[in-house]
Amino acid sequence: MDRSNLRNTPDFRSGDDALEREELQRLAPTLFGIPAEEPFKVPAHFFDRLPHEVQAMVVEQEKKPSAFTWLWRLAIATPVLLVLLGAWWFLRDSGTVENVAVVEETSPTIEDLDDVDEVDLFAALASDEAVTMNTLGVDLTDDELLDYLEQEHTDLNELISEL
Amino acid sequence: MTEHTDKELLALFRDEQSRNYGFNLLMRQHQQRLYGFVRRMVTDPDDAKDVLQNTFIKAWHGLETFREDSQLYSWLYRIAHNESINHLNKKRRMPFVNNDTVTEQLCGTLDKSEHFSGDAIQQKLQRAVMRLPNKQRAVFIMKYFEAKKYTEISAITGTTVGALKATYHIAVKKIEEWVVADQTKTPD
Structure with missing residues (x-):
C-alpha cells in the first residue's frame, strides 16, 4: 500500500489562527484531542495508473460520439422531417378553408x-x-x-x- | 516532481500537439490532494476512484473554456466537491436504500485493514464524519482536516462565509457529541 503524499495538506492545528484553535478546544475538547493523522491507505500504484486510465477513458469517449451522434442525429431527424412534411402537405390542402374562415371585424374609421x-x-x-x-x-x-x-x-x- | 504553473499547464493543454502531455502533468500535480478530499467524503476506495476519474474527465472537457480568473486547483477542487456530492446523492436515490444503509456500506471500508490504518479513535471520528449530511461533511473536511480558509471554501462551495462558519460550528458540535457517545458506549 502506498501512503506517501496522501496527506500533503497542512496540519489543521498548525495552519489555523489561534482564535479558531481556542474555539475548537472550547467547543469540542474530545475532537481537539484526537491526533491529526491520515488513516486511509491508498491502493498500490494508484497515482501512477490514474492519469493513464483517465486519458484512456477520454479517448474512448471521444471515439464513440463521432459514429454514434451521426446515426443518432439521422434517427431523430428523419421522423421529425416526415412529420413536418406531412403537416405542410395537410395544411396546404386545407389552406383555402382557413383563409375564408378568418374574417376580421374592425371599428369603422x-x-x-x-x-x-x-x-x-x-x-x-x-x-x-x-x-x-x-x-x-x-x-x-x-x-x-x-x-x-x-x-x-x-x-x-x-x-x-x-x- | 516539478511543480508547473497554471499558465504552463494550460499552454500545454491548449496546444493540440502537447495536449495529452499537459493533461498528464496536470493530473499528476493535483490528483493526490484531490484524492485526500474525495476519499474522506466517500470513504470507499472504489467510490473514491470513480469520483476522481469523473472529476478529471469533466476537467478535460471543461479546460478548453477555463477562464483564468480563478486558480486551476480551486477549479478542480470545485469539480471534485460537486462530483462527490452528486455521487453520494445518486447512491441515496437508489431504490430500497436509505441514508443509514449507504453510510454503513461506505463505512464498511473502515473495518478492513487493507484500506484503513487508523486506530479505534480515528475510526470513530471517521464514522462520525460519515454521519454528517453531505454538504456539512464537505465543509468539515475542508476546514478541520485541510485547514482551508473560509474564503477558499466559499469559492469552492458557492456558500457565503457566514453560512460556512455556522455550518462548521454545527458539524463540530455534532461530531463531538457522537464521538463522546461512542466512547461511552464502548470504552477503550
Whole structure:
C-alpha cells in the first residue's frame, strides 16, 4: 500500500489562527484531542495508473460520439422531417378553408367614408327619417364628419342649401 | 516532481500537439490532494476512484473554456466537491436504500485493514464524519482536516462565509457529541 503524499495538506492545528484553535478546544475538547493523522491507505500504484486510465477513458469517449451522434442525429431527424412534411402537405390542402374562415371585424374609421357612395349619403341625409350615420354602418362624431367634409373640399353652405 | 504553473499547464493543454502531455502533468500535480478530499467524503476506495476519474474527465472537457480568473486547483477542487456530492446523492436515490444503509456500506471500508490504518479513535471520528449530511461533511473536511480558509471554501462551495462558519460550528458540535457517545458506549 502506498501512503506517501496522501496527506500533503497542512496540519489543521498548525495552519489555523489561534482564535479558531481556542474555539475548537472550547467547543469540542474530545475532537481537539484526537491526533491529526491520515488513516486511509491508498491502493498500490494508484497515482501512477490514474492519469493513464483517465486519458484512456477520454479517448474512448471521444471515439464513440463521432459514429454514434451521426446515426443518432439521422434517427431523430428523419421522423421529425416526415412529420413536418406531412403537416405542410395537410395544411396546404386545407389552406383555402382557413383563409375564408378568418374574417376580421374592425371599428369603422374616417377612411371608411371613402367607400360610402356620396349619393346614398346625401339621399339618406335628405330623407325625413331621423337618419344617423349608424344606419350606414358608420359611427362618426360631428367633428369627424366636419373634418371629412373639409378634407373632401365640400362647401358646407352648399350642402345645407342642397338639403 | 516539478511543480508547473497554471499558465504552463494550460499552454500545454491548449496546444493540440502537447495536449495529452499537459493533461498528464496536470493530473499528476493535483490528483493526490484531490484524492485526500474525495476519499474522506466517500470513504470507499472504489467510490473514491470513480469520483476522481469523473472529476478529471469533466476537467478535460471543461479546460478548453477555463477562464483564468480563478486558480486551476480551486477549479478542480470545485469539480471534485460537486462530483462527490452528486455521487453520494445518486447512491441515496437508489431504490430500497436509505441514508443509514449507504453510510454503513461506505463505512464498511473502515473495518478492513487493507484500506484503513487508523486506530479505534480515528475510526470513530471517521464514522462520525460519515454521519454528517453531505454538504456539512464537505465543509468539515475542508476546514478541520485541510485547514482551508473560509474564503477558499466559499469559492469552492458557492456558500457565503457566514453560512460556512455556522455550518462548521454545527458539524463540530455534532461530531463531538457522537464521538463522546461512542466512547461511552464502548470504552477503550
